Structure formats: structure tokens, C-alpha cells
Amino acid sequence: MSDEKDPRVLFAAERTLLAWNRTSIALIAFGFVIERSGMLIRLLSSEPTEKSAHLVTVIIGLMFILIGAGVAVFSSRQYARLLASLKPSDFPDGYAARWGIAVNLGVAVLGLLLAAALFVSH
Template identity: 60%
Template sequence: MSDLKDPRVLFAAERTLLAWNRTSLSLIAFGFVVERAGKLVRAISPGIIGPDQLAAMFWLGLAFIVLGAITSVYSARQYAVILKTLTPDEFPPGYAAKWGLLVNLAVAILGLILALALWWWRLH
């Protein structure tokens, strides 16, 4: 439990959460690009990439997307742990500190929906 009675502790934790949020979004976006790059190369030059390489790019891209979603969930969990250690004096009046949690969880859910959609489209 923090006894600093200083809102800078909360803001530092929130900045860290937002940094992890950017990392999560970057991993998800990179995974999507990797997954789609195989299809783009195959469309532009059909003989360059084979089915095995296309499958490898699909699974690698999906792994990055899922890693991004997991990162988002874990960072939200870490932020929630920090919030529990703060005293009421460390929260500015009327400040909604839990919005960061909601955003990170939304990113995680949307990342998992993207991964499931890509996997479903691959099957059909």
C-alpha cells in the first residue's frame, strides 16, 4: 500500500498502462500485416510463395495477434493490482482511473475477435 498521498503515483501507473496498450496494439497490427502479407505476395506473384509458406505466415500472424491480446489483458491486470494499493488521497477528485482498464480489455477482446475471424475465414 502506498502512503505517498501523491497522484503522481497513479499517473505513472497509468502512463505505464498506456505504453503497454500501444505495445498491444502494435503487436496486433503487426500480426495482421504478417498474416495478410502472404496473400498479397501470392496475389502479385503466384509462383513465389507456396502453400507451406502461406500457412506459416498465417500462423505467425495469428500468434502475434494473440500475443497482443494477451499483453493487453496482462497489463490491465497489473494496473488493477496497482490501483488496489493506492489510497483515496492518491486519486484526484472525480478522476475515472478505471477507463484505462476498460480500453485495454476492449483491445484484448477485439484482438481475439480478429484472430478468430481470420482463423474462421481460413477454414471457409
């Protein structure tokens, strides 16, 4: 980069972080839906279902939730590494570039809490 103020790299990285944030939220939400689908199938079924069939949806749902939380942590780490490589002139004056990391880590913590709550409830 030149010595001129050019925040395009920063903003491109932030857009990428936000895309990963949406991906992690979608994975967590999808995992929750899968986890709860076993309960729905059991409630709608006219015949008693096996406990193992419900356990499979719980495990797969929890795995999606944990993957979503992992994606949020990993993408935050990658973004933080990129921020460390930028020069001060790449940041607009007064711009708080680390809020994206805080939001992503918050999503990761909430995803882990959701996974723990669902695990304990079964």
C-alpha cells in the same frame, strides 16, 4: 507515500498502462500485416506458391495478434493490482482511474475477435 494528496504514482502507472496499450495495438497490427503478407506474396508471385508457405504467415500473424491481446490483458491486470494498493488520497477527486482498464480489455477482445475471424477465413 505521505498523507498529502499526491496523484503522481497513479498518473505514472496510468502512463505505463497506456504505453502497454500502444504496444498491444502495435503487436496486433503487426500480426495482421504478417498474416496478410502471405496473401500479397501469393497474388504478386508469377509462379504458384505452396499452400504451406501461406500457412506459415497465417500462423505467425495469428501468434502476434494473440500475444498483443495477451499483453493488453496482463497489463490491465497489473494496473488493477496497483490501483488496489493505492490509498484514497492518491486519487484526485472525481477521477475515474479504471477507464484505462476498460480500454485495454476492449483492445484485447477486439484482437481476439480479429484472430478468430482470420482463423475462420482460412
